Every structure is written in C-alpha cells, then in structure tokens.
Amino acid sequence: MRQIIHKSRIFLSVYYAYMVEYRAELILWVLANSFPIIMMGIWTEAAEGGTFSLSALEFARYFICVFFIRQLTIVWVVWEFEREVVEGRLSPRLLQPIDPVWHHVASHITERFARMPFTLLLLVLFFILYPQAAWLPSFSGMILAIATIILAFILRFLIQYTFALCAFWTERATALEQVWFLFYLFLSGMIAPLNVFPEGVREVLVWTPFPYLIYFPASLLVGLPVNIGQGIGVMLGWTVLFWAVNRWLWRRGLKHYSGMGA
Amino acid sequence: MxxxxxxxxxxxxxxxxxxxxxxxxxxxxxxxxxxxxxxxxxxxxxxxxxxxxxxxxxxxxxxxxxxxxxxxxxxxxxxxxxxxxxxxxxxxxxxxxxxxxxxxxxxxxxxxxxxxxxxxxxxxxxxxxxxxxxxxxxxxxxxxxxxxxxxxxxxxxxxxxxxxxxxxxxxxxxxxxxxxxxxxxxxxxxxxxxxxxxxxxxxxxxxxxxxxxxxxxxxxxxxxxxxxxxxxxxxxxxxxxxxxxxRFAPYRQVQLELERPVLAADLARYGEVKSLVGREVHLIIHREELTRSISALLSALPVLDLTITDPPIEEIIGRVFSDGVVL
CATH class of the missing domain: 3.40.50.300 (P-loop containing nucleotide triphosphate hydrolases)
Known part of the structure; x- marks a missing residue:
C-alpha cells in the first residue's frame, strides 16, 4: 500500500509539472470548451420568448454547470494511445513492470488541477457579469455532484480508452471516438438539458451512458429533479461493462500487437 | 549456464x-x-x-x-x-x-x-x-x-x-x-x-x-x-x-590527398584504385599488405593527407553474400 501511495505521488507530481509546462495551451483549451456558454445564450434567449420546463435563470445555471463539468471530464487518451501504437512508442512502455495506462491516468488527473485556476477564474468572471445567476447548491447536492463528476470522468475515460484499444487493429481508433462524440454531443445534455427532450426519447436515454456524463451531475448541482438511485446504478453498470470489455480488448490487443510485430 | x-x-x-x-x-x-x-x-x-x-x-x-x-x-x-x-x-x-x-x-x-x-x-x-x-x-x-x-x-x-x-x-x-x-x-x-x-x-x-x-x-x-x-x-x-x-574484409580503405595529380597506373602498384578524381585517391589495400604498401606509397608519392578506414559493415555483409553462406 505504501508503495502504491509513493508511486502515485511521484506520477502525479511529475505529470503535474508536465501539464504546467503547457499552461498557455491550457488557457486556450479552457476557452475552446466554452461551447456551453454559447448554448446558454441561445437557451436563455429562447426561454424568455417561449415556454419551457426551465426558466431563463435555470438555463443559465444549468449551462454554467455544463461548462464546469466539461472542464473536469475532458479526455484525450484515444489520441495519445493511437499515436503510441502507430509510432511504436508503446513497446518500451510494455517492457516496464507497470500497466502503461497509469501514465495516461496520471496525466489526465493532473491536467484537471493545472486547468482549475483558469476554469475558476472564468466562473468568477461569469458571476460578476451575471450576478443574478449566482446560487448556492444544497450541501447534499454538492456532495452527490462531486461524486458523480468523478464517476463521469472515470466512465468517459474508460469508454474512450476502450475505443483507443481498437488502435491495435485499425490504427484509426480516433474515428470511432469521433462517431461516439456526435452522440455524446447531442445526448449528454451538452446542447440542451434532457428536460426539453420528448418524453419517449428521455425514457430510452436514461438507460444509456450519455446523460450521466453531463446532464446528471449538472442537474444535481442546479437542483433539477433526477432519479439519483437509478442514475448511479446505470453509471456503475456501464462502468463495469466497459471495464470488462476494456480488459478483454487489452489482452486480445496485446496478443495481436505482438503477432504483428510490435 | x-x-x-x-x-x-x-x-x-x-x-x-x-x-x-x-x-x-x-x-x-x-x-x-x-x-x-x-x-x-x-x-x-x-x-x-x-x-x-x-x-x-x-x-x-x-x-x-x-x-x-x-x-x-x-x-x-x-x-x-x-x-x-x-x-x-x-x-x-x-x-x-x-x-x-x-x-x-x-x-x-x-x-x-x-x-x-x-x-x-x-x-x-x-x-x-x-x-x-x-x-x-x-x-x-x-x-x-x-x-x-x-x-x-x-x-x-x-x-x-x-x-x-x-x-x-x-x-x-x-x-x-x-x-x-x-x-x-x-x-x-x-x-x-x-x-x-x-x-x-x-x-x-x-x-x-x-x-x-x-x-x-x-x-x-x-x-x-x-x-x-x-x-x-x-x-x-x-x-x-x-x-x-x-575472412570477408581482409582489406582497408585508404584515402589520399596528393600534392599533384598522379597517373592511375602509378597508384595501381600499391593497391586497387577505387576512384581517382584530381588529387583525391581512394585505394583498397589488403590488410597483410597495408604496412608495406603505405610506407612505400609515402616515400614514393607526394602525399598531403592520408586516412585509413575499415570498409563499411554493409560492404562486408555484401561480400559475405557474394561469397556464399558461411555458418
């Protein structure tokens, strides 16, 4: 156990230093993910003119949460892993007595911390410009939201890493991620909260992983009604499923990789 | 073991x-x-x-x-x-x-x-x-x-x-x-x-x-x-x-820079002339002959500079193959 803590500490501190090297890019990445802010403008405008299940203020709060959750759940492992496989850089990593995925996990976790100051700065700026949108989430809502954001990150990482493992066979695993991203964009709650979706669509969606990646934690923060038990159950279910597929693909992939010449 | x-x-x-x-x-x-x-x-x-x-x-x-x-x-x-x-x-x-x-x-x-x-x-x-x-x-x-x-x-x-x-x-x-x-x-x-x-x-x-x-x-x-x-x-x-x-590279490459151009025929007595461009000469000399040839060459020719190198590994392997498998 002490060994594991020591290893994690070293990995995290080195990768944090690595991420901080890219601070200029980090600011750009934070800004590049301001898509939810644009959606906020569209929806608050629409809410003022029409009747929706959410008020203009609730839309504003919802989308600022979407922005925040996106910042904390961004994942890029498929691009890095694909490059490692194509360029053969995975080989030396396989000769170290540790699963290469820990390098990616460490870089993803530390990137969140490196990005955090800019994200918070933007949030503060937002509430200064739009003070009536400020609110204090309930304590239980906050705790639950933090837990589900962590779970959402784990699930999204696992899903993308599972696609990444296809790089052992296709060398273009990123194409899979791009198709998936299209669904993610529309169904996760990034462009509209699930509340405005037709009832039938919503009933199907709650069994898919999509709404739990953004809509679910955002609703917990804003205080929109969600089925917490079902939500966490579905998230855990998909996590276990992708974990199993992931490990199976990893073993098969390594066999294939070594068969094709590593 | x-x-x-x-x-x-x-x-x-x-x-x-x-x-x-x-x-x-x-x-x-x-x-x-x-x-x-x-x-x-x-x-x-x-x-x-x-x-x-x-x-x-x-x-x-x-x-x-x-x-x-x-x-x-x-x-x-x-x-x-x-x-x-x-x-x-x-x-x-x-x-x-x-x-x-x-x-x-x-x-x-x-x-x-x-x-x-x-x-x-x-x-x-x-x-x-x-x-x-x-x-x-x-x-x-x-x-x-x-x-x-x-x-x-x-x-x-x-x-x-x-x-x-x-x-x-x-x-x-x-x-x-x-x-x-x-x-x-x-x-x-x-x-x-x-x-x-x-x-x-x-x-x-x-x-x-x-x-x-x-x-x-x-x-x-x-x-x-x-x-x-x-x-x-x-x-x-x-x-x-x-x-x-x-067995396969019993020779050395010798590069010469001369004070003035010399006829190829005059160089041939010291080794195989691989190239001769102006005052630059590239000779191939058998290892056993190397010392003798170099000292003869130094005393007979107006040499400004001389370099002796091993033949490249690719050339040796090429030779191994032209001579057939050895194991």
Missing amino acids: AIIIAEHLTKVYPVAIKAPGLRGTLSHLFKRQYRQVEAVKDVSFEIQPGEMVGFLGPNGAGKTTTLKMLTGLIHPSSGTLQVADALPFRRERAFLEKITLVMGQKQQLLWDLPALDSLRINAAVYGIDDREFQRRVGELTDMLSLADKLTQPVRKLSLGERMKAELLAALLHQPKVLFLDEPTLGLDVNAQVSVREFLHSYNQHFDATILLTSHYMADITALCDRVLLIHQGQLIYDGALDALLD
Missing part, C-alpha cells in the same frame, strides 16, 4: 498485400489478402553472462524482430527461448526488472521536462527508494559525464546528451541483460565514442550481458569480441569478429 538461449527461433508475419489502382484499393477495402513473411528463420544461439555480442545485418534482416522476441514484445512463431531464466513473452515482473531494451530513435523521456523527472517515474516504477535513486543517478551520471544536464528540459539537450539520458533511464534499474538497437545512431563521433566507453564500463562494472546492433563498424570493433550475422532472417555467422573480418 547461458543467460540467453534461443533455439530454432522463427517469426512469421502476415503482411497485407494490395494491388495498385482503384480496383486494387476496392478489393483491399473489402477483402484483404495477406502474404506470410518469414522475418526470422530457424535462428539458434546462446550467450553467456557478461558477454558483449554484436548483432549485425543489413536493414530488414531480422535484427529488431529478434530483439523484440528476446525482450518478450513479440511471440516467436516457433522455437524456444529463455532469457535470464524466464520465458520472455510472459513479461513477468522479475524478468522485466532484469532486462532493458534501448531503441535508438524511440523517445522515452518526457520531452518538455528535465530528464530527472522521467527518471523519478522510472525509479517509482521499479520500486527504487530515494536514497538508492540518488546513488544510482550519481553513479550513472559520472559514468556518462552528464552532470548538470539532468535538470535541463530534454528538448534543450543535444542529440548525444539525449541518447545518454535515455541510456541512463533505461539502466536505472540496473538490468543484467541489455538489448541495444542502434544506440549510437545519428550521434557525432565524440558522442559515439563516449556512449561506447560507457557501455564498456557498464559491462565491466555490473557484469552485464549486452547484445547490440549497430550500423557503425567502430561500435562493434570497440565493444564486441563476438558477432552474430543475420541476413534475410537467417543466422549466417556466429563467432569471433576477427575471424569474420579476416
């Missing part, structure tokens, strides 16, 4: 084949056809602990494939293999802690951070405690003359310094068996010499076994008494380097 035992190693790869043109592309898209390529054929050898062995062969001969089988990155299609008392392809922790593979151009260190940070990661991976880490880094830094370089970002290092830092990272866990694929590729002469000296002292210091591929003959002559020669996947020579050179 041998530390590396390879018996009848064979590796066959499927390689996709595609006919040219649109038709070929379409049929490639829907129904791929594969051709089986034998990258390594029935290779057997043993290496004793502490030996330094050169692994030679032209590009595509099967060197890297063999190294990858020895390290466990790829499975042999047939044959048996034992390295450091383990089956490499299982990649068990105890085995991985005893070996290392350095591939010349494959970057392991984190590019934008000082090498020391990447080394800390390696220390954590191999479970080396802080005090031991400091000691080993100090020791290897001295051997590699890398002082103060480890705190600079890797991207700011010269190619030679970077290669040395890569070596340091690959050797931090003090492996007993080193597989080095072109460790001096692209380095200038000084850097090549210092990497060579380091490998020599590492071998002496840790009684490590080293199997090394290189395109530079000087690497092999400086470090290895024994060489394995591989061509088209087959091991065609396993033995002393001297015997190989005597």
Whole structure:
C-alpha cells in the first residue's frame, strides 16, 4: 500500500509539472470548451420568448454547470494511445513492470488541477457579469455532484480508452471516438438539458451512458429533479461493462500487437 | 549456464498485400489478402553472462524482430527461448526488472521536462527508494559525464546528451541483460565514442550481458569480441569478429590527398584504385599488405593527407553474400 501511495505521488507530481509546462495551451483549451456558454445564450434567449420546463435563470445555471463539468471530464487518451501504437512508442512502455495506462491516468488527473485556476477564474468572471445567476447548491447536492463528476470522468475515460484499444487493429481508433462524440454531443445534455427532450426519447436515454456524463451531475448541482438511485446504478453498470470489455480488448490487443510485430 | 538461449527461433508475419489502382484499393477495402513473411528463420544461439555480442545485418534482416522476441514484445512463431531464466513473452515482473531494451530513435523521456523527472517515474516504477535513486543517478551520471544536464528540459539537450539520458533511464534499474538497437545512431563521433566507453564500463562494472546492433563498424570493433550475422532472417555467422573480418574484409580503405595529380597506373602498384578524381585517391589495400604498401606509397608519392578506414559493415555483409553462406 505504501508503495502504491509513493508511486502515485511521484506520477502525479511529475505529470503535474508536465501539464504546467503547457499552461498557455491550457488557457486556450479552457476557452475552446466554452461551447456551453454559447448554448446558454441561445437557451436563455429562447426561454424568455417561449415556454419551457426551465426558466431563463435555470438555463443559465444549468449551462454554467455544463461548462464546469466539461472542464473536469475532458479526455484525450484515444489520441495519445493511437499515436503510441502507430509510432511504436508503446513497446518500451510494455517492457516496464507497470500497466502503461497509469501514465495516461496520471496525466489526465493532473491536467484537471493545472486547468482549475483558469476554469475558476472564468466562473468568477461569469458571476460578476451575471450576478443574478449566482446560487448556492444544497450541501447534499454538492456532495452527490462531486461524486458523480468523478464517476463521469472515470466512465468517459474508460469508454474512450476502450475505443483507443481498437488502435491495435485499425490504427484509426480516433474515428470511432469521433462517431461516439456526435452522440455524446447531442445526448449528454451538452446542447440542451434532457428536460426539453420528448418524453419517449428521455425514457430510452436514461438507460444509456450519455446523460450521466453531463446532464446528471449538472442537474444535481442546479437542483433539477433526477432519479439519483437509478442514475448511479446505470453509471456503475456501464462502468463495469466497459471495464470488462476494456480488459478483454487489452489482452486480445496485446496478443495481436505482438503477432504483428510490435 | 547461458543467460540467453534461443533455439530454432522463427517469426512469421502476415503482411497485407494490395494491388495498385482503384480496383486494387476496392478489393483491399473489402477483402484483404495477406502474404506470410518469414522475418526470422530457424535462428539458434546462446550467450553467456557478461558477454558483449554484436548483432549485425543489413536493414530488414531480422535484427529488431529478434530483439523484440528476446525482450518478450513479440511471440516467436516457433522455437524456444529463455532469457535470464524466464520465458520472455510472459513479461513477468522479475524478468522485466532484469532486462532493458534501448531503441535508438524511440523517445522515452518526457520531452518538455528535465530528464530527472522521467527518471523519478522510472525509479517509482521499479520500486527504487530515494536514497538508492540518488546513488544510482550519481553513479550513472559520472559514468556518462552528464552532470548538470539532468535538470535541463530534454528538448534543450543535444542529440548525444539525449541518447545518454535515455541510456541512463533505461539502466536505472540496473538490468543484467541489455538489448541495444542502434544506440549510437545519428550521434557525432565524440558522442559515439563516449556512449561506447560507457557501455564498456557498464559491462565491466555490473557484469552485464549486452547484445547490440549497430550500423557503425567502430561500435562493434570497440565493444564486441563476438558477432552474430543475420541476413534475410537467417543466422549466417556466429563467432569471433576477427575471424569474420579476416575472412570477408581482409582489406582497408585508404584515402589520399596528393600534392599533384598522379597517373592511375602509378597508384595501381600499391593497391586497387577505387576512384581517382584530381588529387583525391581512394585505394583498397589488403590488410597483410597495408604496412608495406603505405610506407612505400609515402616515400614514393607526394602525399598531403592520408586516412585509413575499415570498409563499411554493409560492404562486408555484401561480400559475405557474394561469397556464399558461411555458418
């Protein structure tokens, strides 16, 4: 156990230093993910003119949460892993007595911390410009939201890493991620909260992983009604499923990789 | 007992084949056809602990494939293999802690951070405690003359310094068996010499076994008494380097710069004239004749400059093939 803590500490501190090297890019990445802010403008405008299940203020709060959750759940492992496989850089990593995925996990976790100051700065700026949108989430809502954001990150990482493992066979695993991203964009709650979706669509969606990646934690923060038990159950279910597929693909992939010449 | 035992190693790869043109592309898209390529054929050898062995062969001969089988990155299609008392392809922790593979151009260190940070990661991976880490880094830094370089970002290092830092990272866990694929590729002469000296002292210091591929003959002559020669996947020579050179490269290349042009006929008596351009002469002289020919040539011709070099390894291997298989 002490060994594991020591290893994690070293990995995290080195990768944090690595991420901080890219601070200029980090600011750009934070800004590049301001898509939810644009959606906020569209929806608050629409809410003022029409009747929706959410008020203009609730839309504003919802989308600022979407922005925040996106910042904390961004994942890029498929691009890095694909490059490692194509360029053969995975080989030396396989000769170290540790699963290469820990390098990616460490870089993803530390990137969140490196990005955090800019994200918070933007949030503060937002509430200064739009003070009536400020609110204090309930304590239980906050705790639950933090837990589900962590779970959402784990699930999204696992899903993308599972696609990444296809790089052992296709060398273009990123194409899979791009198709998936299209669904993610529309169904996760990034462009509209699930509340405005037709009832039938919503009933199907709650069994898919999509709404739990953004809509679910955002609703917990804003205080929109969600089925917490079902939500966490579905998230855990998909996590276990992708974990199993992931490990199976990893073993098969390594066999294939070594068969094709590593 | 041998530390590396390879018996009848064979590796066959499927390689996709595609006919040219649109038709070929379409049929490639829907129904791929594969051709089986034998990258390594029935290779057997043993290496004793502490030996330094050169692994030679032209590009595509099967060197890297063999190294990858020895390290466990790829499975042999047939044959048996034992390295450091383990089956490499299982990649068990105890085995991985005893070996290392350095591939010349494959970057392991984190590019934008000082090498020391990447080394800390390696220390954590191999479970080396802080005090031991400091000691080993100090020791290897001295051997590699890398002082103060480890705190600079890797991207700011010269190619030679970077290669040395890569070596340091690959050797931090003090492996007993080193597989080095072109460790001096692209380095200038000084850097090549210092990497060579380091490998020599590492071998002496840790009684490590080293199997090394290189395109530079000087690497092999400086470090290895024994060489394995591989061509088209087959091991065609396993033995002393001297015997190989005597047999297949019993000559030296001599480059001359003369004060004034000389007739080719006047040069021919000292050796085979390979080229003669103005005052620049390139001669091939038999090793046994070398001393006599050079002193005769120096006293008879107006020589300004003279360089003697080994023939390139590719040329020697070419000769091995034109003379037939030797094993």
